[in-house]
Amino acid sequence: MESKYIVEKSSVGTGAGGADFNCRTGRSVLRDTRVPSVEKTGSMSAYTNGAVPYKNVMDGGLAAEIKSERTPLKGNGLSLGGRLLHDVEKNGLLDQKDTGSTGILKRASPTHCLGVNGQLPGGFMHLDIRNPGKQPDLTNNFRVAQGQILPQTERYSLSSSHIPVPRNRKPSGHADKEVMAATVLTSLSTSPLVHYPSSAPTAPKPAGRAWKEVLSASYSSSTSGNWSWDASDHSVPSTPSPPLLNDTNKSFPLSSQGDDGSEDVTESPHFMFEDPIPRKRKNSMKVMFKCLWKNCEKVLSTSSGIQRHIRTIHLGRSSDSDYSDGEEDFYYSEIEVNMDSLTEGLSNLTPTSPTTAGPPPIFPPPLTDVPHSKHINMNGSQCHAPSLLSQSAPSTLCHIRTDHAYQGATTHVRTVSIGEKRQPAPSSHAIVNKNHPLIMPSPKSTQGARKPRGEAKKCRKVYGMEKRDMWCTACRWKKACQRFTD
DNA sequence: TCTGCCGGGAG
DNA sequence: CTCCCGGCAGA
Structure with a gap:
């Protein structure tokens, strides 16, 4: 992985510099720590060609690789052991990422x-x-x-x-x-x-x-x-x-x-x-x-x-x-x-x-x-x-x-799922604010209005941790339960 | 302490 | 977008 990034950098001729000028807004892009997207949207498009698709492929492969490694852990359903392993794995990932010049990207503003x-x-x-x-x-x-x-x-x-x-x-x-x-x-x-x-x-x-x-x-x-x-x-x-x-x-x-x-x-x-x-x-x-x-x-x-x-x-x-x-x-x-x-x-x-x-x-x-x-x-x-x-x-x-x-x-066209009652994403605020800076309600206005807890038992309670795969997706994601709504 | 789930990170 | 999880807050 590390070497991949090095190759990428050298092949393109620039390092983190391009990353700082990723002018794409939107959370996903700004947060995206992959160099390719930055270069695609940043200055590099004017100077280079050919390197970007290649890098995307590599990233895709990387993601797949990580995913496949994690799958067995998810499957066993044991939280403690699995979690530990998971954390170790995560740390490993982080270490690797740190070598990939991601820090600068994250700071891109x-x-x-x-x-x-x-x-x-x-x-x-x-x-x-x-x-x-x-x-x-x-x-x-x-x-x-x-x-x-x-x-x-x-x-x-x-x-x-x-x-x-x-x-x-x-x-x-x-x-x-x-x-x-x-x-x-x-x-x-x-x-x-x-x-x-x-x-x-x-x-x-x-x-x-x-x-x-x-x-x-x-x-x-x-x-x-x-x-x-x-x-x-x-x-x-x-x-x-x-x-x-x-x-x-x-x-x-x-x-x-x-x-x-x-x-x-x-x-x-x-x-x-x-x-x-x-x-x-x-x-x-x-x-x-x-x-x-x-x-x-x-x-x-x-x-x-x-x-x-x-x-x-x-x-x-x-x-x-x-x-x-x-x-x-x-x-x-x-x-x-x-x-x-x-x-x-x-x-x-x-x-x-x-x-x-x-x-x-x-x-x-x-x-x-x-x-x-x-x-x-x-x-x-x-x-x-x-x-x-x-x-x-x-x-x-x-x-x-x-x-x-x-x-x-x-x-950013945010699609809010049915059960989802969260506020629009911050990025949406940013966009709207640019156009209607004066009429935007304060995001704070709805804060604190936490959805009252429902009386119904949720998937977690019904199925228990052992049958977590039977939970509804939202429950699995620690979101508001969609199966047992109130 | 348990539980639901918000907010946000990662990919 | 999906998936995951830290952490808050109500029960």
């Missing part, structure tokens, strides 16, 4: 699922993002993601893609210069993304990876252009065109070949680029920077300005200090403002929406075709970017779609 490679479904991010206190986690997760989600051999592409909030980021004043420089570079070339196929050093890049590189570009500010340009300095820039990644995507079918389980996942890489995004922007369009802090709709024309605003007003940091840990980046977004109707445009940017009610700050979906790189991670990775032509689209579109995708990916 939906809120840690990041759209690092733009493939992960689910609407988790905005949950975390709302809470400023979570930001460090967020950044750490980014780092973890960068380090683990990719096979070793592919990390080269991430050398400059330290997407997490850069603790040592240069002060925002410098950032503007960087932005300017990057923009100039960008304007000299048609689009940095066009170079991806030709400049790829080795094998074709899956879209996910190219996507990461694009993300990295916003911080490397070297050759790949910068999406976070400052509109105040450039009236009509030749914006780098994210949609070109779509072409990259098409060039490499590998990136889109996903197995069944990751269909919703593989859909994501091109979420940003589905639209034939217009490279030419109207002259009247101008990028502004909008504070996303709840109830704060401050819009400034420069990123440094908005960062300063956030830093001083919302984060409570010293205004004269130029220190920035980059956290401000999470609290503002670039918006594209039609200067012809600036007022009207801003009125549509209500940062909150009924479907995203929650603590501040709430991040509306990106309304611009040049979203801030980090916002691409947060919002874009979970939803198809709203059509860039539909600037007037409701700001809730992203979240709505996210929720749909989330449901589609998990689709």
Whole structure:
């Protein structure tokens, strides 16, 4: 067993890292300690093929093997001896599992699922993002993601893609210069993304990876252009065109070949680029920077300005200090403002929406075709970017779609058996809560209302432990007796 | 202490 | 999903 897992890991090229980014929700999957399912649903679908079915077979065999071992124990009906043996066997199993890198899997949390490679479904991010206190986690997760989600051999592409909030980021004043420089570079070339196929050093890049590189570009500010340009300095820039990644995507079918389980996942890489995004922007369009802090709709024309605003007003940091840990980046977004109707445009940017009610700050979906790189991670990775032509689209579109995708990916239709009176599974709560956060009754409301014990003798009493196999299933499972109901 | 069964883990 | 079991709480 141990060796099997080792083989699996090496064959795939990643270890527990992929496990941490199993963005499938639902108990069974998150709890599933088998590597294959994780890889099927996680990032690996974009990078590997062929290994997954093989591993499933092995797991199936393993399960069968265990089962067959246990069967005789069940049969003898002796609780004590059987139990002891059973426990020993269980311990053995556990020991084995411990060698299978299951611990990390168990810790996988939906809120840690990041759209690092733009493939992960689910609407988790905005949950975390709302809470400023979570930001460090967020950044750490980014780092973890960068380090683990990719096979070793592919990390080269991430050398400059330290997407997490850069603790040592240069002060925002410098950032503007960087932005300017990057923009100039960008304007000299048609689009940095066009170079991806030709400049790829080795094998074709899956879209996910190219996507990461694009993300990295916003911080490397070297050759790949910068999406976070400052509109105040450039009236009509030749914006780098994210949609070109779509072409990259098409060039490499590998990136889109996903197995069944990751269909919703593989859909994501091109979420940003589905639209034939217009490279030419109207002259009247101008990028502004909008504070996303709840109830704060401050819009400034420069990123440094908005960062300063956030830093001083919302984060409570010293205004004269130029220190920035980059956290401000999470609290503002670039918006594209039609200067012809600036007022009207801003009125549509209500940062909150009924479907995203929650603590501040709430991040509306990106309304611009040049979203801030980090916002691409947060919002874009979970939803198809709203059509860039539909600037007037409701700001809730992203979240709505996210929720749909989330449901589609998990689709928990809990079937409650007749005798079963338990509450819906927690996972169901989670799903419903996402859509109806305000009207969900508290799960606690029904707690404590334990079903009163019935008067009828149950299977246990009637048949006794000796004839346990005559018990009803529920009794055997220590559930509410279905045979002798009250 | 026995018993029913809820809640949750494992596969 | 089935199967199992720890542990709570009523009898």
